[in-house]
Amino acid sequence: MESFSVANLAVVPQPAATFFDRPCSFLTGSHLKAPFRSITKSNSPISSSAIPKPIRAVFSEVVAAGSNLGCQQEMITREEGLIIYEDMILGRTFEDMCAQMYYRGKMFGFVHLYNGQEAVSTGFIKLLKQQDCVVSTYRDHVHALSKGVTARSVMAELFGKATGCCRGQGGSMHMFSKEFNMLGGFAFIGEGIPVATGAAFTSKYKREVLKEPCDDVTLAFFGDGTCNNGQFFECLNMAVLWKLPIVFVVENNLWAIGMSHLRSTSDPEIWKKGAAFGMPGVHVDGMDVLKVREVAKEAISRARRGDGPTLVECETYRFRGHSLADPDELRNPDEKAHYAARDPIVAFKKYLIEKNLAKESDLKSIEKKIDELIDDAVEFAEASPVPPRSQLLENVFADPKGFGIGPDGKYRCEDPGFTQGTAQV
């Protein structure tokens, strides 16, 4: 694994991810016969592993030229551009407001913010249908918002109010929504991956056993630290084995709390690990929403067609600490500056204006609209009631009394003839 200095970074613009060089042999499973070669970006020097110790200041050319966005084959329409921009601004503004509210004591416990990684969430989730599933980690506010959960219900959940998406019982790390198929929100690293694999299993089962027309796809979002966890590898194996409609999205932001990815991983290039299981592994610049979107389109349509899973490693960065309680002392300020210069929102705004897809005023009005939306969400959350005492004991089971289902298929406790046990105390 070579290490590249930042000088290369400035001079060589990021190529678009060019996976699927169309070797059909791979896509049809004949990789089982031939030694597998993973199809990924062939010679981009930029991978997370290439960022060594102290980073020198980034050449101003990179920022000025916006060369990150130079290689799009793909053109987006104005409407798509505005939707993408609005989603990223929503994510950023929401997270900034969370920080404010936390320091004012409205939110408590662990809050993990997503600033800087919006391109990954927007790039992937905006391509999904409502029935597709998203499974995430504790850094899940923006995934929930991109998937469609309203800012009001997420904010109320963070405040611990009864109008939150989980009625205040889940909190920051546990965003669930049946309506939008947001399946969590998990505190444990790696916990969401088997869950996502299971949701993908359900899609396939519906199609093949229940014979329903189901092409729902699942996206599993997780970080670089998770890629050293056993569950990750176990699920890569099973997803390929059973050809499940899932995309494993690694948000490689180089840090797991204070543990650098390079210190904890024998081979830091995560995209390669798909190859060991017979899955295409792709590396993409996660600070560039259009690149992410392009890769996401391919991966998601691959899953929808029934061709199986994909592992996508997005090189991204979190601008804030691991959580709002993290002093964030271990990350080099030069590294932070390097990525701050690649802010996905700034870059995309520049792109939209340069390609004449939007005017400055359009974008300003979107920003204003989102500010108002977030302020409204905060007011709503403030004004909402806290959960009533009676809510404490609710929802432990789906079954209201815990006596199970009777032979007629209804809950036993609803049967007027049912008495609770044989003894009355």
Next chain:
Amino acid sequence: MMRCVTRSNTISSESIVSVSMVLNQCLRRIGHVLSFGPRNYSTASKQMNVRDALNSALDEEMSADSRVFMMGEEVGEYQGAYKITKGLLDKYGPDRVVDTPITEAGFAGIGVGAAYYGLRPVVEFMTFNFSMQAIDHIINSAAKMNYMSSGEISVPIVFRGPNGAAAGVSSQHSQCYAAWFGSIPGLKVLTPYSSEDARGLLKSAIRDPDPVVFLENELLYGESFPITEEALDSSFCIPLGRAKIEREGKDVTIVAYSKMVSYSLMAAEILSKEGISAEVINLRSIRPLDRDAINVSVRKTNRLVTVEEGFPQHGVGAEICASVVEESFEYLDAPVERICGADVPMPYAANLERLAVPQIDDIVRASKRACYRSTSGSMTVSG
């Protein structure tokens, strides 16, 4: 009050010290009746917080025996997720303070293997909730090993980390594991409360030839307790399986461990103003459980209240109650009162969380109930 201090627990230790200093100053100024921890006797000269107590114990044991090493997430460069291992990396180097990738099953297993083969690992779980990912190794590879191998292979390992509820961290981060681990033969389970407990029990645990699960409490890390010169000595060890009478009394026995000891002591203060003298026992050790101390106390006071944060069914209180009923039944003048966490996963909302964890009034009310009720009265028909 408690919550203010604890929310800063994972921030740098300087801010923790400053927050707790400010709080302590406020309390002294107000001349507040309630104090953190046991009463200050004039003979106790030094104060030490639990975090420093644990850190000093680890430091001393690592310097005394070079087979002792630390392993866990963020224990090295980050100085510990809760700053318990602060400074140890600089002192002992990365070979003895090992930062692991995020794989509890993996590194707990590696620790167990190292213990089989001659080292003395101290494995840190960022919280004991994460021990569930490693529980196979804790129980099957560590706890059962000495028995399965008939004494051939002993496992001198310590699994330590914060246990139980913190503040606003929701259900997957708030479970208390004392009851689960306490039911396993072959495992020693310790629950320190004060700084002295933390130091003495951790040192004993590290020197112990058997697997020890060391359940700390995040909310106690920043709390300061008076500490004696004897406790500061590097050979200071506390025996396992021996409870401590934190406060003597004669009307009702309150048995608790970890954080709940501080609540019990505060409840005892309140009760003493109402003429009820409560004896507060700090268990210190869940396994082996000091049944003798509990029974002797119940035979003296005739009433028992157990307090724990964990779930009620099959909890520590259930075991204590069974032990007392088996051995001191004739001495009981009232049914045993069990105070536990609510029988629900911990909710996130602050008001619900308060309802789900025992509070001081719960202990006070239960103690009063234990004192005014008699066994004969509850069985009569009309009541």
